[in-house]
Amino acid sequence: xxxxxxxxxxxxxxxxxxxxxxxxxxxxxxxRSTLDTARSAARRGPLVHMSxxxxxxxxxxxxxxxxxxxxxxxxKHNTTQAVVMSVEEYDALTQAPAPELDLLTAEFDExxxxxxxxxxxxxxRDAFGASPDELSRAAVAAARRTAQ
Numbered sequence: 794x795x796x797x798x799x800x801x802x803x804x805x806x807x808x809x810x811x812x813x814x815x816x817x818x819x820x821x822x823x824x825r826s827t828l829d830t831a832r833s834a835a836r837r838g839p840l841v842h843m844s845x846x847x848x849x850x851x852x853x854x855x856x857x858x859x860x861x862x863x864x865x866x867x868x869k870h871n872t873t874q875a876v877v878m879s880v881e882e883y884d885a886l887t888q889a890p891a892p893e894l895d896l897l898t899a900e901f902d903e904x905x906x907x908x909x910x911x912x913x914x915x916x917x918r919d920a921f922g923a924s925p926d927e928l929s930r931a932a933v934a935a936a937r938r939t940a941q
Contacts, residue, residue: 838862845869848877 841858848855848867855865855877865877907913920928 838864841865843867845874 838861839858841863843851843855843865845867848865855867858865859877859879862879864882866873867875867877923931
């Protein structure tokens with residue numbers, strides 16, 4: 794079901810030209826744009842480390858750092874427990890993977906379908922039933938065919 798929905802989404806998005814030989818779907822373009830926004834946001838400010846006590850006692854400093862484009866890593870017992878960042882950076886990070894994940898899911902589902910053929914099942918059954926010597930000979934033969 795997921796593959797069908799992802800394939801329909803991919804098919805319904807129109808291709809947009811990025812260069813003379815490149816084209817990407819709107820979904821891929823959005824993913825790239827969102828990732829670029831997240832990367833530029835990540836580059837723009839300092840990363841400040843604070844203990845949980847420092848963050849609690851100086852919450853105004855935490856908010857000032859984030860307002861200036863920075864991020865605050867809050868630690869407790871020398872282990873990072875949280876990161877405080879701007880809403881824009883959070884949105885860019887949380888929205889980016891969804892289209893990419895849909896594309897990967899569709900690719901996986903298509904690959905799985907191709908592996909479900911009777912020929913593939915027979916090959917897998919033969920491979921699991923083969924001796925180490927038979928597997929070795931088959932691997933060498935396949936490598937030789939590929940090299941030609």
